[in-house]
Amino acid sequence: MAFRFTVAADAPSLYATMSATTKAIRGGGGLPAGLIHLIDLRVSQINGCAYCIDMHGKEARHAGQSEERIAAVAAWERSDLFLPDERAAFAWAETLTRNRHDGIDGAHRELQRHFSAGQIAQLTVVVAQINAWNRVGIAQHVEGTAVGMAA
Template sequence: MAFRFTVATDAPSLFAAMYATTKAIRGSGLPTGLIHLIDLRVSQINGCTYCIDMHSKEARHDGQSEERIAALAEWEHSDLFLPDERAAFAWAELLTRGRHDGIDAAHRDLQRHFSAEQIAQLTVTVAQINAWNRVGIAQHIEGTAIGMPA
């Protein structure tokens, strides 16, 4: 695995802060299966190959079926996902793609399934996996793995 630099070594306090945020997300009370699916979907959008592999494995470990994992890239056209998951995926895609159109409608849909606290947690979940994806893409020479916490 070839690195341009490593955040864990070259900026350890910042890596520790990112890791602490990830750990807090995992302990937030959001279903871990949903977190893994959001992490996987955002990683697909961002093209972080290592993260796609890691979050696919985590989703499998949490009991997600191969069929659901395979269908995630086209979740909008699949009946394999529950309404709350679909609302979370729509939110994650809007935030990841930086789209402002549709944000009010997506928020209203989230409110049907999640509390304000959970929406805030989902938002930080999306922001955090986007940050990890960008760190991974920046620090690794193309085609190599990323050194992120599981």
């Protein structure tokens, strides 16, 4: 693997902060681990972070998600494999990741049907954090190699 730089080695305190945020998200208890992994997978697909797509697919599998559901994440809008709350979470993740200002109110209203304010806040940080990890991975990675980073 070839890297331009690595945040872990070249900015270790910032890497530690990002890692701590990820651990806090996953230990927050407000959202199921499987949903967090599927959101991480979907956002990584949108952002094109191959390393993250692989890693979050494996994490989703480990959390009990089926191969069929993992494969369907990329086309979640056309799949009947996801529950209404998962669909609302995917729509929120896509709205934030794609910066769709015109869709934020509708996506938020749908989230409110399924999640508490605390869960919506946690989901928002989940989306922000995986977007940050994706961008770090893409920045430090030299094209044609796998991205090496922990998320």
